[in-house]
Amino acid sequence: MRGIPEMNRIAGSEAEVAVFDLRRRYVPLLSTLAAILLALLPIVAATPLLPDFGFLVILTWRLLRPEIWTPRMALGLGLVADLVGGQPIGQSMLLWTAAFLVLDLIDTRLGFRDYMMDWLVASGLILVHTLGGWYIGLLMGADVAFSILWPQIVLTILAYPIAARIVLTLDRWRLMR
């Protein structure tokens, strides 16, 4: 950008228009992919504690901007998450798409949601998502008590406001000219 950023609200050239357009289109996708890739953090943990960042961020985008993605977007991103995270292929595909469909249902039933409502819906979906992952693990033979997952669930729910802040900032930057 040339000159004072606040003054330069209108694209000056075709190239700038193209850059704005790319940014507007791909920031949600790229930020979600970045969150999925956080699973590669070199942390060797003894107990599940940290949130599933990919799900948290895709959920936040979906709650904040319901219009940008159809449910099938969750399919592709879920496949990436499965390949990166080492879950059985299909787990995130199934759970994320189901979450998107549930959110579509909620959107048609509910006339209005505010921030607290978003948080409540996100909390429920985080709980169900963790439960689903646990059950698929059980089917795969990992016979663990569900109670060991509560710290992670609570932390993920508490991390939602932070994720919402980050996504809001990204969204504002995305739409800024």
Place this chain on the structure above:
Amino acid sequence: MPPPPHRRTGFSRKAQFGLFIGYVVAIAGMVVAVLLLAIAIVDPRGFAAIKGAALDATAPVSAGGRSVTGFFGGIGSAIGDYFRAGSQNAELRSELEATRRELMQSRIAVAENARLRALLGLAREAQDEIAIARVVGSSYDSPRRLATLSAGSADGVRIGQPVRSADGLIGRVLETGRWASRILLVSDGASSVPVRSLRNNVPALAVGRGDGTIELRTLEVGENPFRRGDILVTSGVGGIFPSNVPAAEVVRIEGDTAIARPVADPAQAELAIVQPAYQPAATGELEDAPRSVVAPPVVGPPLPPSAATPQPLQRNPDYQPALQDPQPGTFARPPAAAPVPAPGQVQPQRPTQAGTPQ
């Protein structure tokens, strides 16, 4: 926020159709995902190539980050040592660590001596190592306890091989890529390791609980044979894990079971050693393994139907996929409870399958 405008398509046929197709695609995708999951459950090695490639692509990222965190962690601990007049402290600590290992090894040696005098010449040791690699990451956001190792099939790592560190057992190889592999840690819920107590030689099955601890299941009824502080070593039963590798230490007793903690912490372990399977026939990889070595099946989930039987199983009809995750509700049975399969029957029917109504 009001309902999103694009869900209200109005009278436009095209928009209505597009929305409808979107939902059809999403639901079809979910059905495909369920099928993929079913395949993964029936045949855990089904997508080995795809998952191995993904592992190869992502492991270097973790490995690079691991060295960075290791570097910064090193700085932190070095400064800490300085402030605690620490060169001496660090020296003493490493000495203590070494002594502790030596003590454990000598305890093992004493117990081993006593046993060897009893059964002379029956042991079949496989002590050499296949690869030495770093543990570069782990699944920190799921109930599974899987770690990534920076060595793969190019280094000779194969599915099922045991992995240990200098301290003790870490786990076994679950998936391999070309340059990286994924390990099932001993604390994972799907991992069960045959162990025995050093103090009184009581055999038990060490089953992970998913939260970094291990539950010790013993076949004995009555008084709990374990005490706090007992050290458990692998017993070598089953042929996967070599015998006498320190595996766990009992931290508390809960009624009939004992809760133990793995001796080797993969987060602390600098290097992990991949070893060959204790008795190669156990992983079903060597076609020419002598038939006499193959023990009668002790542990194993129901076999999949013959159409979905993976390749290595067909080569060795006696092979039971002890490496694959057991189905829920079916656990390791003592050999007495398992019916002996009829001779000449290639696909033995298991009691769980035989019990279901046709």
